[in-house]
Amino acid sequence: MTTSNRRAGRTGDRRREPRGGRRAGDRPGRHPTLLVAESYEHVRRPLVRYLEHFKFDVIEAASGTEVMAAVKRARPKVILTELALPNMAAARLSKWLEESVPAPRIPIIAMADELSPDIDTKLGRPEGLLFKPFPLVKALEEVRRLLKARTNG
Helix, strand or coil: CCHHHHHHHCCCCHHHCCCCCCCCCCCCCCEEEEEEECCCHHHHHHHHHHHHHCCEEEEEECCHHHHHHHHHHCCCCEEEEECCCCCCCHHHHHHHHHHHCCCCCCCEEEEECCCCCCHHHHHCCCCEEEECCCCHHHHHHHHHHHHHHHHHC
């Protein structure tokens, strides 16, 4: 039996399937919209590219005014924001979201530079917290956890 004949007989071995692309069990289309609000481009761009790789629609913002415009334009399902975003600190962003965006509440994942005892008071109890530098897979896990909790809760 030749090598190609042996390979043809194996249909269940995923190692033989081409990598990438869609599989039969994948849902069609893209995943929900996310907003990444980070002033430092070298943190924001890799995170955006990583989340886009997993088929999320990702909107970028580098300042508070860009966040407000993005939320009004395309309501994201989750916001990842740094605590000290220019023109709008995280606490002000959280308050603005509560006042101006109708229910359901948009969950926020805070990206902090260091552990600070007043993170809860700065943000009003964020649903997720990442400490820089964080592995990109950790951000993906937090986003998926919040989306799953939102659909189950």
